[in-house]
Amino acid sequence: MRNYGLTSAQVQESKSKYGDNRLTEQETEGFWSSFKDNLGDPMIKILCVALVINAAFAFMGQTEWYESAGIAIAVFLATFVSTFSEYKNEKAFQKLQEEASQIICKVHRDGEIAEISINDLVVGDCVLLQSGDKVPADGVLLEGELNVDQSVLNGETKEARKIVMPSDYAEPETAMDFLNEYKIFRGSVVCLGNAVMSVATVGDKSVYGQIAGELQQDDERDTPLKVKLSNLANGISKFGYIGGVLIALALLFQRIIVQNGFDMTQITAYCSNWMTVANDLVQALMFAVIIIVMAVPEGLPLMIAIVSALNMGKMLKDNVLVRKIAGIETAGSLNILFSDKTGTITKGRLEVVTFVSGGSREYKSFEQVSGELGKLLSVSIHHNTSAVVSGAGKQMKVIGGNATERAILGFAAGKSKNVNAAVVADIPFNSKNKYSASQIEGEYNISLIKGAPEKILDKCSDYYDENGARHALNKDNAVFKKIDTLASRAIRVLALAASDEKIVDGALPGGNWTLVGIIGIRDEVRPESVSAIKEVQNAGVQVVMITGDRQDTAVAIAREAGLMKSGSDIVITSDELAKLTDDDLKKQLRNIRVIARALPSDKSRLVRIAQDLNLVVGMTGDGVNDSPALKAADVGFAMGGGTEVAKEASEIIIMDDNFSSIDKAILYGRTIFNSIRKFIIFQLTINVGAVLISFVSPLIGMQNPLSITQILWINLVMDTLAALAFGGEPALKRFMQEKPKKRNENIVSTYMWSAILVGSLLTFGLSMLFLLSDFTRSFFRADDGNKYLLTGYFAFFILTSVFNAFNARTDQINLFDNIKKNKGFLRVIALIVTVQVLMTYLGGVILRCYGLTLNEWLVVLIMSFIIIPVDIVRKVFAGNTLK
DSSP states (O other), X not given: OOOOOBXXXXXXXXXXXXXXXXXXXXXXXXXXXXXXXXXXXXHHHHHHHHHHHHHHHHHTTSSOHHHHHHHHHHHHHHHHHHHHHHXXXXXXXXXXXXXXXXXXXXXXXXXXXXXXXXXXXXXTOEEEEOTTOBOOSEEEEEEEEEEEEOHHHHOOOSXXXXXXXXXXXXXXXXXXXXXXXXXXXXXXXXXXXXXEEEEEEOGGGXXXXXXGGGOOOOOOOOOHHXXXXXXXXXXXXXXXXXXXXXXXHHHHHIIIIITTTTOHXXXXXXXXXXXXXXXXXXXXXXXXXXXXXXXXXXXXXXHHHHHHHHHXXXXXXXXXXXXXXXXXXXXXXXXXXXXXXXXXXXXXXXXXXXXXXXXXXXXXXXXXXXXXXXXXXXXXXXXSOSEEEESOGGGOEEXXXXXXXXXXXXHHTTOOOOOOEEEEEEEXXXXXXXXXXXXXXXXXXXXXXXXXXXXXXXXXXXXXXXXXXXXXXXXXXXXXXXXXXXXXXXXXXXXXXXXXXXXBTTBOOOSSEEEEEXXXXXXXXXXXXXXXXXHHHHTTOEEEEEOSSXXXXXXXXXXXXXXXXXXXXXXXXXXXXXXXXXXXXXXXXGGEEEEESOOHHHHHHHHHXXXXXXXXXXXXXXXXXXXXXXXXXXXXXXXXXXXXXXXXXXXXXXXXXXXXXXXXXXXXXXXXXXXXXXXXXXXXXXXXXXXXXXXXXXXXTOOOSSOXXXXXXXXXXXXXXXXXXXXXXXXXXXXXXXXXXXXXXXXXXXXXXXXXXXXXXXXXXXXXXXXXXXXXXXXXXXXXXXXXXXXXXXHHHHHHHHHHHHHXXXXXXXXTTTGGGOHHHHHHHHHHHHHHHHHHHHOHHHHTBOOOOHHHHHHHHHHHHTHHHHHHHHHHHHOSSOO
């Protein structure tokens, strides 16, 4: 390989002259812009118009000024807190995604190949590009050739061929010419080939940087959870609108009819005072709007943003990077998961454990293979690979390529037999041929082949002995039995061969190849995968292992991993799968556990068949050819060590390539779903209770016990603050014992309805008792306006909601179940109680709060606490799980 790249000094010089490869961040909506948008909500606008009218009446002495001031402050604070919470959590989510999604490039520097961040590239850097990489900057090729996908730049899905620019080429003036076969552009994805690129343009000056704001983005559909929440929100909103209108009418009825004692003379006199009538109409309108504002569950979308952001950091610590919120929401509902074997179920630290010559002699290390066979093995490993060696001695490491390529090169890295040869042509590995090939010239003028034994051995007529002499290869040769023995021990086998034929038009004639030997690669099953697979299966998710290994190797690993347990479990090869009709496959899918010798096209078909059966499908992948299946699946899990194109197609990236991390992703998905359900129980209980109280009170001749400013505070408690409280609920292992949620399952379950109805009706009943019972009223100081009773009632309503938050956050009898794992819940509850106590003593006429004595507080606490034992009784009868 030629010596490419810059020195450290040249890197600094280039950086000073041209800058690095960072892109200027796109401006996102700022806090005040978001705040302005939220104030532009139609309901808030109506409320503000009513406020202006009310303020005018206050100026004319018809109403008190502090009513308008209190409402204005409450609207401002509620909107401010809501906007701040949403803005803060969205920013945190974006920052975590950007940090974890950073692309790493393989670059020639100081005579070695190093891995650096895409942002640190400079003009003149020489970047190694391989299949699946995303091109990090604009430039030209120094060697090799590529097929690239430029659709993100020009919308053209056809792959473009890129080759080395001739020395005498006259560069055109047009920089943004995507059809130019000599230029390669940032944002393109390498579909085929290997090459070294010289960086010519970086950062904002690259074509990608210039059009970044205009790049085409796929329209994303709403997630199943979002659809369910939207339907629920629409239903609640209708309830709120109807309730608001009825409450406005009830309030007018109370002001016009009830207050005038049903006396037509007094009613006529009342109606003759247009200013009083207008003032009451405005009050009724404001009250209706406030009820609608409270009833409309704007906290639901905020809840998704908050719970996602709060869990993002936790998931990253567990090596789960969420690219699209849809992924983690849907992961909790998976019915079937198609998982790769290598690096996911197994450790992914592939190691060559043996080399078997054509003469059936076994070698445990590269050094043991001597003579001419050793040189042939060395050249086969070093000159037919997409991996490269970086550094020397203790600093030496193998990078690039896939795990198999790195393992094979690692077997001989630093132990070269000093063969002088250069690659002049190659055939990258593809799923059809199941082999890769390189043509070399120098000490040897041959073509080297590496791939699946069943593909290569059929084309081998001879094998090399230790001295390099050729001998006939017969079907009864002991090497065939050796392959079967290795496979039965879960050792993956690859064949190495050589041919005197040359590569022509990307193809190599077969039939007279000579076997160099068989390489055995071992990849042990991860101990944690065994328990994770069991947990996922117990969660009702069918796990199917997909592997390119031989059937006997695949079966050995599947048994060790716990995937195969009964006689009805099916192992099927790609060839057998191709012979099945879709209907036959649908009948057998439930029992399939392993797909051996799988092709990438098999993955796409399996996803389609599973979705036809109305299953929620998960798919793992790491290669370019996995992208269609990852994109088609309900949840695509890309491996952190996989190609950039696979990551782009996925919803979730498993940073450590570990199956146990997929298990955690499913758990987090279920946690988010359950957290939202808990939030809905809490919110709807307050919602229904408050609407019932506000509607009935005027009808029975009683002034509304909750003022407009108080209802706005209640709205803040049940939306923004509740979302913060329930958003941090911990991921509990017991969620993995629940059955997967169906696609069309109603988000509000029977259990939830029982909690909402019992809680809201109890709150309404206790409210009537609190306000109308002489016994209760006797504990509060008497006054003409019942201001102490109403102060106590406001505190009672808030504290009832606080106690009910403990009921809603767990389906267990023990209300403190795992509460220490959500300290944010306790902090939010403490904040609500603290603010409520301060409002009680400092609220005055604006908040209609006049302070309470110790005895009055005792009555408030006892009555508000009643909701806890009542709900515990309900849980006993309703069952202890969210259904």
